[in-house]
Amino acid sequence: MASDDIAQLADALSKTHVGDGELSFKxxxxxxxxxxxxxxxIREIEQYQGLRALRLEGNTVGVDAARAIAKALESKDLLQRCYWSDMFTGRLRSEIPTALRSLGSALMSAxxxxxxxxxxxxxFGPDGVRGIEQLLKSPSCHTLRELKLNNCGMGIGGGKILAESLIACHRQSSAHGAPLRLRVFIAGRNRLENEGARALAKAFQLMGSLxxxxxxxxxxxxxxVMALASAMRHNPELRVLNFNDNTFTKKGTLAMAQALRHLRNVQVINFGDCLVRSEGAIALAAVLRDGLPILKELNLSFGEITEAAALVVAQAVTDKPHMEKVDLNGNCLGEEGCEALRELMENMDKGDMLSSLSDDEGEPEDEEDDDDQENSDDDDDHANDDCNEDDEEDRDIVKENGIIRKYSPEKARESPPEVxxxxxxPSAEKLLQMGETRTDLSQQVDVSDPREAAGVFLKIASLYREDTETKTAVLETIDAVLKKLLSASxxxxxxFLSTLLVMMGLLKGEDKVKKVSLVPGQLLCLEHAVQQEYFPQHHAxxxxxxxxxxxxxxxxxSSAGERLSSALEKKCRDHH
Known part of the structure; x- marks a missing residue:
């Protein structure tokens, strides 16, 4: 080593002891x-009695240097915290696993x-994960609480190796009576993709301690995302959930919403840049209304959410006593929508909670909806080429977690013949012929199948007539159906309501749902329903x-639409 290098090192080492058993070369x-x-x-490491934390980040360590450091660590049985980020700059990728194995072996020996x-x-890529595989499986990691592997290029292969290592660690530590209880897991920017995510989800679900x-x-x-959501609900102590810049779309967002219903300790949700879209945002608003009692931060930025859906989210968060920050920037609100959102938050005395809306994308153009929808579906198909082979696994996740299902023809075949x-x-004559049993139609409506439920409502409501007999029959049936649907979670x-809005053409949906040709009776049935006790104000x-x-x-x-608007306004006004 050149003399000036030695002098520089000696000077640097004089500042390394930072207390609490920590030696830092950061x-x-x-x-x-x-x-x-x-x-x-090495002299510093060897002479440090009671070494509990070692910082090597921000240096570049070769294989021979790593072996020498490892030798010094073999006697450090009190070491608990290894801060070893950014310590292989300029090294060949093939060198890193060898260096990591040396350091890991030393910790195990100690x-x-x-x-x-x-x-x-x-x-370090997948090979780097191989370099820490034995360490992760060993008793040295049975006590691990925080694992940080951000920006390591692990890829799908590395994700799978990591998952298998964590599962093995949990299994072996459980056999010793003290199961692995990992609390913090950080692995952003690793191209884990679906396969890596699903593998890790199995480990997360097993641990249940995150x-x-x-x-x-x-x-x-x-x-x-669905697999991760399934795993999240088995980790009841979750406080921070950050999946920023992945692609949820409707299916993933519904799965996450379903998982969040089971979590009471979440304080930070970051689903920004995740293509949550409007239907997903409405589902998350429902969970905000029902649960998440101590939520502090919600990030739904850059998610293609439109004005009305953003307002529904805002209405749901204003009742949260601990809420500090809501980020809806970069969505599709338009100037008027941004203003309406700010006004709503300010009226609730929560204006300072709302993040900047400076990157709003503006209102989506209606005339491009159909083209966009087709393209979006194509994008999703290509983006999920590997999903077909995983349908069975998806179905298991759906079955376990009760995630909202699509219409299934098998279910329809179980219905009585007259239904x-x-x-x-559908016809008014058939409805009248059913007599009092027509209210049994509500039993055929599955609350977990919003598309079927909305379809049934619209079919019945389309038969509305002003003659007393038909009107009474239709409204009684509508009451029975909606009472069941709106009393669900x-x-x-x-x-159900967001799917209904899609089918009525009031909300751009993500799935290929056929819009109905609206008739006045459907709006008049809603006008009637809104005025009933079973129709909660927040639904109105x-x-x-x-x-x-x-x-x-x-x-x-127009006339029926005005009557419905008037009834909705009255319901909302009376509540306030």
Missing amino acids: GLGLKLDNAASVEEL GARLTELDLSDNA EEVHMPQNGINYSG MSFLSC ALHSYC SLLHTFTSKSGEALKCC
Whole structure:
């Protein structure tokens, strides 16, 4: 080593002891190639009695240097925290696993019991994960509480190796009577994609101890998101959920919404840049209304959410006593929508909670809806090419978690023949012939199948006539159906209402749902229903938000549309 290098190292090492058993070489920019280059550093490690934390980040460590450091660590049985991020700059990728194995072997030999391991910002790929595989499985990691592997280029292969290692660690630690209880997991920017996410989800579900999960920017689509959602609900202590910049779309968002219903300790949700879209935002608003009692931050930025859906979210968060920040920037609100959102928050005395809306994308153009929808579906198909083979796994997740289902023809075949006959070809005559048993139609409506439920409602409501007998029969049936649907959980009832809005042309949907040709009777049935006790004010508020923003869709039934708007306004006003 050149004399000026030695002098620089000696000077740097004089500042390394930072208390609490920590020895820090952080950010010194040292180029440690061989045993000679780390002599001073090793002396510091060997002489430090009670070493509990070692910081090596911000230097570059070669294989021979790593072996020498490892030798010094073999006697450090009290070591608990290894801050080893960004310590292989300029090294060949093939060198890194060897260096990591040396360091890991030393910790195992020492009998160290780690609580924190940070290897972030080391571009070691799947082979690098192989380099820490034995360490992760060993007793040295049975006590691990924080694992940070941000920006390591793990890829799908690395994600799978990591998951298998964590599962093995949990299994072996459980056999010793003290199961692995990992609390913090950070693995952003790793291209884990669906397969890596699904593998890790199995590990997360098994552990059940997570408090923070950060997996932004991993190329995960709805299939992987659904698996992660399923795992999240088995981690009741979760406080922070950060999946920023993955692709949820409707399926993934509904799965996450369903998982969040089971979590009471969540304080931060970051689903920004996740293509949550309007239907997803409405589902999350339902969960906000029903649960998440101590939520502080919600990020739904850059999610293609339109004005009305953003307002529904805002209405749901204003009742949260601990809420500090709501980020809806970069969505599709338009100037008037941004103003309406700010006004709503200010009226609730929560104006300072709303993040800037400076990057709003403006209102979506209606005439492009159909083209956009087709393109969007194509994008989703291509983005999830590997999802077909995982349908069975998806179905298991759906079955376990009761995630909102699509219409299934098998279910329809279980219905009584007169119901089948009516639903396949509805008519006022058939409804009247059913007599009092027509209210049994409500039993055929599945609250977990919003598309079917909305379809049944619209079919019955389309038969509305002003003659007393038909009107009474239709309204009685509508009351029975809606009473069941709206008394379900907020998530299921909101999903029903958002699907209804899509079918009525008041909300742009993500799935290929056929819009109905609206008739006045459907709006008049809603007008009647809104005035009933079973129709909660917050449901009326949701409908009112959309009908007031989508007047064009109701023009074909202007008189009935005005009556519905009036009833909704009254319900909302009376509540306030």
